[in-house]
Amino acid sequence: MKGPRNLGDLQLAILRALWDSGEAPVAAVHEALRGRGLALTTIATMLRKMEEKGLVAHRENGRQFLYRARLDPALVQKNLVGDLVAKLFDGDPLELVNHLLRAGEIDLAELDLLRQRVAEAERRARKERA
Amino acid sequence: MKGPRNLGDLQLAILRALWDSGEAPVAAVHEALRGRGLALTTIATMLRKMEEKGLVAHRENGRQFLYRARLDPALVQKNLVGDLVAKLFDGDPLELVNHLLRAGEIDLAELDLLRQRVAEAERRARKERA
DNA sequence: CGGCCACAACTACTCCGGTAGTTAAGGAAA
DNA sequence: TTTCCTTAACTACCGGAGTAGTTGTGGCCG
Numbered sequence: 001m002k003g004p005r006n007l008g009d010l011q012l013a014i015l016r017a018l019w020d021s022g023e024a025p026v027a028a029v030h031e032a033l034r035g036r037g038l039a040l041t042t043i044a045t046m047l048r049k050m051e052e053k054g055l056v057a058h059r060e061n062g063r064q065f066l067y068r069a070r071l072d073p074a075l076v077q078k079n080l081v082g083d084l085v086a087k088l089f090d091g092d093p094l095e096l097v098n099h100l101l102r103a104g105e106i107d108l109a110e111l112d113l114l115r116q117r118v119a120e121a122e123r124r125a126r127k128e129r130a
Numbered sequence: 131m132k133g134p135r136n137l138g139d140l141q142l143a144i145l146r147a148l149w150d151s152g153e154a155p156v157a158a159v160h161e162a163l164r165g166r167g168l169a170l171t172t173i174a175t176m177l178r179k180m181e182e183k184g185l186v187a188h189r190e191n192g193r194q195f196l197y198r199a200r201l202d203p204a205l206v207q208k209n210l211v212g213d214l215v216a217k218l219f220d221g222d223p224l225e226l227v228n229h230l231l232r233a234g235e236i237d238l239a240e241l242d243l244l245r246q247r248v249a250e251a252e253r254r255a256r257k258e259r260a
Numbered sequence: 261c262g263g264c265c266a267c268a269a270c271t272a273c274t275c276c277g278g279t280a281g282t283t284a285a286g287g288a289a290a
Numbered sequence: 291t292t293t294c295c296t297t298a299a300c301t302a303c304c305g306g307a308g309t310a311g312t313t314g315t316g317g318c319c320g
Contacts, residue, residue, distance in 0.1 A: 008277050012217050026297075042279050044298070049277085063286075063297065077218055077229050084214055085235075087142050088207055093235040097227055097244060099207055101251040105223040108259065111252045114227060118248060121231040122241045129238065138307050156267075172309050174268070179307085193267065193316065 003071050003079045004053070010036075010046055011055065015076065018056060018069040025064040133201050133209045134183070140166075140176055141185065145206065148186065148199040155194045 007015070010033075017032040018024060024032075030043045047067055050056045058065040081096075089095035100106055106114065137145070140163075147162040148154060154162075160173045177197055180186045188195040211226075219225035230236055236244065 006276085009217065010278065038278090039280055040297085041281075045280075045300095046278075048299080065298075074229075074233075078233055080214060080218060081226065081229060081233075082235075084210060087139065088210060093230050094240050094244060096211065097230065097236075098247060099204075099211060100223050100227065101247055103204075103208055103211075104255075105212075106227075106251075108252065108255045110224050111248060111255060114224060115245065115248045115252070117228060117231055118241060118245045121236070122238065122245070125234070125238045125241060136306085140308065168308090169310055170267085171311075175310075176308075178269085195268075 003075045005083045015069050019073050023066045023068045133205045135213045145199050149203050153196045153198045
């Protein structure tokens with residue numbers, strides 16, 4: 001239940017790559033992050049460090065190591081978002097949404113979609129309160 | 131226009147304290163963060179480092195320094211939130227809201243409020259599109 | 261006047277994310 | 291078999307956040 005709050009940029013990117021692949025050798029992760037122009041050994045080192053901390057795990061497949069994430073994406077999201085909300089919005093998620101709306105980050109079509117989602121969530125919440 | 135994305139935990143807390151006070155001596159910031167059990171010199175050091183980076187500024191008042199934040203809260207929020215959205219939700223803010231809704235972070239009363247806010251934002255957006 | 265106190269300045273250290281070179285060992289190719 | 295390539299292991303280094311002790315200096319209080 002405890003995904004650490006201190007995920008670096010690269011670490012998160014690596015996790016995302018692993019979430020997408022399920023299981024992947026170092027080379028594949030490296031390829032997925034090609035945009036960053038990092039050395040293969042950098043990725044390997046990072047993966048090893050992350051394994052020490054329990055963020056990922058590996059199994060051997062002949063020559064290669066196959067890595068997989070040990071964290072649930074939803075959990076990581078919850079932690080990171082929760083952290084941000086705590087630090088920036090006094091722990092009130094609604095303030096975050098408010099910020100998004102005010103900052104005009106969401107366009108008209110999306111607003112429409114959002115309204116439906118909210119209504120949905122409302123129904124769900126109402127039902128759950130039984 | 132460019133608030134850096136790399137704000138540490140303490141730095142953000144300090145900024146928040148300054149935003150609340152407008153202008154404050156080291157001792158006041160220290161007091162505001164008393165919950166963390168930090169030494170006064172720690173706060174002073176941090177403030178000095180932050181000044182080097184242009185995050186805060188000070189003016190002298192007798193022998194004390196009065197610090198103030200040089201960053202607009204809204205801007206910092208925008209940067210940090212934008213960063214998180216980029217790293218975690220492929221740059222789609224709507225996905226963030228979605229996550230919030232699904233994770234049940236927002237209760238029923240708030241959902242109601244949220245729906246109104248969305249409708250408001252929608253009206254605003256529609257008008258602005260002139 | 262003399263000592264104490266508040267506060268800024270300087271210095272030092274730890275931890276960790278990020279980055280990568282070098283080395284070693286196993287398999288493949290010539 | 292000898293060479294080379296792939297890939298994991300080890301080692302090293304930098305920068306920045308965070309933490310705090312020590313020193314110096316001017317003001318205040320007795």
